[in-house]
Amino acid sequence: MTRKPARMYRSIEGQVYTRQEYMGGIPQCRITQFDTGNLRTVFPLSLSLGCEEAAQVRDTALEAARISAVRVMDKTAPNLYHLKIRRYPHQILREHKMAMGAGADRISDGMRGAFGKPVSHAVRAQIGMELLTIHTTDDHLADAKEALRKASHKLPTPTRLIIRHRPVAA
Numbered sequence: 001m002t003r004k005p006a007r008m009y010r011s012i013e014g015q016v017y018t019r020q021e022y023m024g025g026i027p028q029c030r031i032t033q034f035d036t037g038n039l040r041t042v043f044p045l046s047l048s049l050g051c052e053e054a055a056q057v058r059d060t061a062l063e064a065a066r067i068s069a070v071r072v073m074d075k076t077a078p079n080l081y082h083l084k085i086r087r088y089p090h091q092i093l094r095e096h097k098m099a100m101g102a103g104a105d106r107i108s109d110g111m112r113g114a115f116g117k118p119v120s121h122a123v124r125a126q127i128g129m130e131l132l133t134i135h136t137t138d139d140h141l142a143d144a145k146e147a148l149r150k151a152s153h154k155l156p157t158p159t160r161l162i163i164r165h166r167p168v169a170a
Contacts, residue, residue: 003060009093010055010156012124018090026118029089030059036070037082043135047144048086048162050130055157056122057131059089065132065151072147077140084133089121125157 020026049065066085073081094116125131132151134144145161152159 004095006058006061006156009058009120009122012054012056016124017092017094020092023092023118026092027120029121030063031066031085031089032063033066034085034088035082036066037073038079039082041082042166043080043082043137044166045138045141045144046133046135046164046166047141047148048130048133048164049148049152049155049159050128050162051125052127052158052160054124054126056091056093057087057089057125057155057157058093059121059123061155062087062089062123062131065154068154069132069134069147069151072150073134073136073140073143076143076146077136080137080140081144082135084135086130086133087123087125089123091122091124092118093120093122095119130162131155131159 062085066083069083073083096111096114096116123131132148134147136144141163148161
């Protein structure tokens with residue numbers, strides 16, 4: 001089956017559905033790394049992507065945003081950044097798979113027992129929740145802004161850039 005468009009899962013509806021021990025056949029979370037870059041250095045500057053609307057963000061969208069941001073930062077500031085995905089996708093998305101095409105009306109049960117099978121994971125992002133953070137130096141502020149701008153295009157919700165300066169102990 002093909003993947004459904006993001007607009008089908010973007011809005012937050014219904015109860016939270018996270019208890020994996022009660023269900024089987026859940027696919028793996030698609031996020032490969034939650035922390036990338038230089039993990040040992042403490043950087044003075046942190047830039048974050050904050051949500052402006054409440055939405056569900058799929059794990060594939062978070063992974064695409066991470067890859068996009070890492071690609072920019074590896075080219076412009078290698079080993080001078082730390083990118084962190086701030087939220088884990090706990091929400092499990094379900095889909096009622098219907099048979100389509102000619103002759104499907106004879107084998108389909110319609111909406112009978114339409115609870116759905118698990119197909120993906122998502123983050124239930126509220127307004128102001130930060131999804132991605134890049135820690136870097138002051139010299140690479142423009143590079144980090146560009147990386148987060150490109151990453152924001154992969155997310156299904158409008159985002160805002162939040163910049164914080166952290167005092168670094170000498």
